[in-house]
Amino acid sequence: MLRQHRSGVANDAVGRIGAREWTIAAVALLALAFITRFATFGHPDLHVDETFYFASGVEVAKGAIPFVDVWDRKPPGHFLLFAAIALLSNDYLAYQIAAMLFACATALAVYALARTLVAHWQALAGGAIYLLSLCLFNGQGGQSPVFYNLFMALAGAMLLAALPRFDGRGGGILVAGAMLLAGVALTIKTTALFEALYFGLFAAAFQIRSAGLGRATVLRVARWAALGALPTAAFALWYALYGYWDEYWTAMVLSNLRKPVEDNGGLQRLWVLCLMALPLLAACGVALPKVREPYRLFFAGWVLAALVGFFSVPAFYLHYALPLLVPLCALAPASLAWPRTGALLLGSAAVMPVLFYSFFDFADTREAKAAMARLEDAVERGRDGGPLLVYDGPPLLYTLTGTRFPTPLAFPNHLHQASERDVSHIATLPEVERLLALRPSVIVDRTTAVTNQETAELVRAYEREHCTPLASEPMMKGWNIEVLVYGHCRDRAPE
Numbered sequence: 001m002l003r004q005h006r007s008g009v010a011n012d013a014v015g016r017i018g019a020r021e022w023t024i025a026a027v028a029l030l031a032l033a034f035i036t037r038f039a040t041f042g043h044p045d046l047h048v049d050e051t052f053y054f055a056s057g058v059e060v061a062k063g064a065i066p067f068v069d070v071w072d073r074k075p076p077g078h079f080l081l082f083a084a085i086a087l088l089s090n091d092y093l094a095y096q097i098a099a100m101l102f103a104c105a106t107a108l109a110v111y112a113l114a115r116t117l118v119a120h121w122q123a124l125a126g127g128a129i130y131l132l133s134l135c136l137f138n139g140q141g142g143q144s145p146v147f148y149n150l151f152m153a154l155a156g157a158m159l160l161a162a163l164p165r166f167d168g169r170g171g172g173i174l175v176a177g178a179m180l181l182a183g184v185a186l187t188i189k190t191t192a193l194f195e196a197l198y199f200g201l202f203a204a205a206f207q208i209r210s211a212g213l214g215r216a217t218v219l220r221v222a223r224w225a226a227l228g229a230l231p232t233a234a235f236a237l238w239y240a241l242y243g244y245w246d247e248y249w250t251a252m253v254l255s256n257l258r259k260p261v262e263d264n265g266g267l268q269r270l271w272v273l274c275l276m277a278l279p280l281l282a283a284c285g286v287a288l289p290k291v292r293e294p295y296r297l298f299f300a301g302w303v304l305a306a307l308v309g310f311f312s313v314p315a316f317y318l319h320y321a322l323p324l325l326v327p328l329c330a331l332a333p334a335s336l337a338w339p340r341t342g343a344l345l346l347g348s349a350a351v352m353p354v355l356f357y358s359f360f361d362f363a364d365t366r367e368a369k370a371a372m373a374r375l376e377d378a379v380e381r382g383r384d385g386g387p388l389l390v391y392d393g394p395p396l397l398y399t400l401t402g403t404r405f406p407t408p409l410a411f412p413n414h415l416h417q418a419s420e421r422d423v424s425h426i427a428t429l430p431e432v433e434r435l436l437a438l439r440p441s442v443i444v445d446r447t448t449a450v451t452n453q454e455t456a457e458l459v460r461a462y463e464r465e466h467c468t469p470l471a472s473e474p475m476m477k478g479w480n481i482e483v484l485v486y487g488h489c490r491d492r493a494p495e
Contacts, residue, residue, distance in 0.1 A: 017115060017120075021120055022108075025108060025111050025120075025123075025124055025127065026104075026108055028124060028128075029104050029107045029108055029111065029124075029127050029128065029131065030104045032107075032128055032131050032132075033100050033101075033103050033104040033107065033131050034100065035359070036131055036132060036134070036135055036140070036359055037096070037099075037100045037103070037135075037140055039358075039359060039360050039361055039362050039364075039365060040096065040140050040141060040365060041093060041096055041097070041365070042093055042096075042365055042369055043096075043141070043364070043365040043368050043369070044092060044368055044369060044372040044394065044396055044400075045368050045372065045394050045396070045475050046096075046140065046141035046142075047138065047141060047143065047319075048394065048395065048412070048413075049143070049411070050095070050141050050142040050143055051092065051394055051395060051396040052072075052395040052396075052410070052411045052412075053074075053078070053082045053095070053142065053144075054082055054085070054086065054092050054094075054095045054142070054396065054399070055395045055396050055398050055399045055405075055410070056070045056072070056079055056082060056410070056411075057079065057081075057082025057083040057084075057085055057086040057095070058083075058086040058090050058399050059404065059405055059410075060079050060080065060082070060083035060086070061083045061084075061086040061087050061090075062404075064405070065244065066079040066080075066251075067239075067244065067247040067248055067250075067251045067408075068244050068247050068408065069405070069408055070405055070408055070410060071247075071251065071408040071409055071410075071411075071414065071424050071425075071426065072251070072411055072414075073190070073251050073252070073255045073256060073423075074144065074188070074189070074190075075186070075187045075188060075189065075190055075232070075235070075252065076187060076235045076239075076248075077184065077187025077188045077231065077235070078144060078147075078187070078188045078189065081147055081188060082095065085098045090399060092396060092399065095141075095142045096141060096142060098142070098147075099141060099142040099146045099147070102146055102147050102149075102150050103131060103134055103139070103146055104131070105150050106130065106146075106149045106150040106153050106326065107127035107128070107130045107131050108127060109150065109153035109154050109156075109157050109326075110126050110127045110130045110153060110326060110329050110330045111123045111124060111126060111127040112157045113126075113153065113156055113157050113160065113326075113327075113330035114126035114127070114329070114330045114331070114333045114334075116160050116295060117287075117291060117295060117330075117331070117333065117334045118333045118334055118336065122333040122336050123333055125333055125346055125350075126329045126330055126332060126333040127329070128350070129280070129329050129332065129346065129349050129350050130325055130326070130329040132350055132353040132354075133280070133325050133329065133349070133352075133353055134146065134322065134325065135353055135357045135359065136276055136318075136352060136353035136356055136357055137273075137276070137318045137319055137321045137322050137325070138317070138318040138319040138322075139319055139322045140357070143319045143322060144188060144189045145189065145319065145322035145323050146322065147188060148184075148185040148188035148189045148192055148323075149322065149323060149325070149326050151181045151182065151184045151185035151188070152181070152182060152185045152192060152195055152196075152323070152326060153326045153330075154178075154181050155177075155178040155179070155181040155182040155185070155196075155199055156178070156199070156298075156302060156326070156327070156330070158174045158175070158177050158178040158181070159174070159175060159178045159199060159202065159203060159298070160295070160298065161174050162174035162175045162178070162203075163206070163294060166206055166207070166210050167210050167211060172220065175203050175224055176223065176224055176227050178199060178203070179196075179199065179200060179203070179224045179225070179227040179228040180227045180228065180230065180231075182195065182196035182199050182200070182228055183196065183227065183228040183229060183230055183231040183232060184231050186228075186231065186232055187231045187232055187235060189323075190252070190256070191309040191310075191312055191313060191323070192309065192323070193309070194305045194306070194308045194309040194312065195302065195305045195306055195309060195323070196228055197305070198301050198302060198304075198305035199228075199302075200224060200225060200228055202297075202298060202301060203221070203224055204221045204224070206294065207220060207221055235248070236248060246425060247425055250424060250425040251424070251425075254423075255423040255424055258422070258423040259419055259420065259423050260419055261314055261315075266314055266315055266316045267316075269315075269316040269317060269318070270316040272318075273316060273318060273321055276318075276352060276356065277321060277324070277328075279345050279346075279348035279349035279352055280325075280328045280329065280332055280345075280349045281328070282345050283328075283331075283332035283333075283335040283342065283345035283346055283349060284299075284303065284328055284331045284332050284335070286335040286338055286341055286342060286345060287331050287332060287333075287334035287335040287337070287342070288300055288331070288334075290334060290335075290337040290338070291331070291334050299327055299330070299331045302327040303324070303327045303328065303331070306323050306324045306326075306327055307324065309323060310323065310324060332345070332346060332349065333346065368475065371473040371474065371475055371483075372394065372396070372397075372400070372473075372475070374471055374473055375393075375394070375397060375444070375471055375473050375475075375483055375485055376397065376400045376401055377471075378442075378470040378471035378485040378487065379397060379401050379442050379444070379485055379487070380401060381470060381487060382441060382442040382467075382468070382470050382485060382486070382487015382488050382489075383441045383442055383487065384441045384487075384488050384489070384490045384491045385441060385490055386438065386439045386440045386441035386442075386489065386490050387403070387406040387435075387438055387440045387441065388401060388403045388406065388440060388441065388442045388443075388444070389406055389435055389440040389442070389443045389444070389459075390410070390412055390443075390444040391412060391415055391416060391443055391444065391445050391455075391459045392412045392415070392416045392444070392445050392446040392448060392450060393412060393444035393445060393446055393475075393483045393484075394444070394475060394483065395410055395411060395412060397444055398410065406435060406438065406440070407426075407431060407434075407435055408424070408426060409424065409426060409428070409431055414428070415428065415431075415432060415452070415455055415459075416450035416451070416452050416455060416456060417450065417451050417452055418451035418452045418453075419451070420452075421452055421454075428452065428454075428455060429454050429455060429458075432454075432455040432458055432459065433458065436458060436459070436462050439466075439489065439490055440462075440489060441487065441488070441489050441490055442467075442485065442486065442487045442489065443459065443462065443463055443467060443485075443486045443489065444483065444484070444485055444486075445459070445460070445463065445483075445484045445486065446481055446482065446483055446484065447472075447481055447482045447484065448481055462489070463486045463489075466489040466490075467486035467487060467488065467489040468486065468487055468488045468489075469484065469485075469486055470485045470486065470487045470488075471483075471484070471485040472484050472485075
């Protein structure tokens with residue numbers, strides 16, 4: 001039950017949670033995860049980046065080396081995660097099912113975190129709001145945080161579980177596991193660094209408070225830090241040993257420094273995002289004063305660390321808020337210490353996704369599948385001996401047509417966005433010139449005004465002079481944007 005202390009609330013019965021309670025929570029959250037995502041199963045173009053992640057996973061499963069044969073600034077663990085999914089199936093539905101399972105497991109971890117503060121049904125509300133809010137912030141598919149949130153949530157749960165027995169061997173093992181899991185999250189998304197650092201600092205501070213700053217404490221904290229750094233260090237060592245250090249360093253560090261800060265509507269997106277998150281943020285603000293130490297410090301610091309990660313990439317797209325959901329949804333149920341206010345805020349947080357997201361839009365999925373099938377058919381019809389080039393369009397077409405990436409810069413944004421110009425170890429304009437020199441048979445483009453004018457002029461001149469328009473399909477609901485397929489580019493003589 002929710003118990004009142006002099007300094008706040010906490011759930012002292014957390015250690016007595018039985019198998020029946022866990023089973024009820026797991027079944028309920030799995031059912032909700034399925035209900036909230038079922039309409040999107042089989043949608044081939046939920047978001048261009050996540051379909052690229054899966055297409056990249058297919059390439060890596062076939063032997064491509066991240067950053068060398070396929071480039072993006074996501075860490076190596078991200079590529080390997082999608083490669084593992086692709087090994088199970090090269091049908092893109094596989095990553096959507098995997099994302100559902102990860103979302104459910106994360107919601108269960110949120111439940112475990114909230115259960116340290118509140119009763120069973122209240123903690124279950126936190127897990128449910130997490131699943132609903134994923135869809136609100138464009139996490140209905142396989143965006144990176146849908147996957148790495150699980151590792152961070154488990155790390156947080158293990159840290160909290162270690163607190164009552166921190167000085168013992170069991171507590172040390174739990175903290176070590178938490179640091180390793182946070183390190184794994186860091187190999188999937190770089191911005192997880194801030195949360196991982198906070199967990200390490202929290203554990204170190206708690207260790208110093210418990211045992212003092214002696215040799216044993218220093219050694220224990222050093223082991224935890226080493227475990228947290230181990231996954232990233234292992235990848236870095238592999239790239240150095242095999243002669244790919246420049247590619248690795250550029251992707252992990254230099255590319256982030258080279259990319260300019262986006263100013264195309266970022267503040268407007270931030271404003272909308274804040275409005276959407278307001279009930280959750282307010283619930284946490286109400287909850288914190290009622291949570292006793294050290295839980296108050298733990299959750300307050302975690303939310304702050306997640307906010308630092310969010311603001312570290314000031315583009316403010318909706319899915320950038322997904323990492324915030326774990327600590328917010330775990331803490332928010334404690335607002336029910338104020339029954340009426342807490343119920344109002346939690347109810348608003350649960351209703352907000354329903355207002356902004358259509359959970360049962362089966363028609364959109366059907367239409368997108370039909371449109372993608374027509375694009376795939378057009379690509380097949382347009383082939384005349386040369387490669388396929390997706391300049392601006394769904395990179396999943398590479399996978400659907402059984403085509404290998406013609407360039408490491410297969411994510412279309414790297415070719416057509418000015419903000420991505422020359423951020424990798426490959427100069428963008430010479431790479432596009434090389435691709436056109438291969439005389440691609442089919443080029444996929446969109447009816448958008450791209451920002452890299454240098455590459456756009458080359459590619460679209462090639463389309464006009466060498467290619468025949470074969471298909472035009474709307475693939476981005478509500479944006480009035482069409483995907484174009486130009487084919488027979490080798491058969492047709494220049495005009």
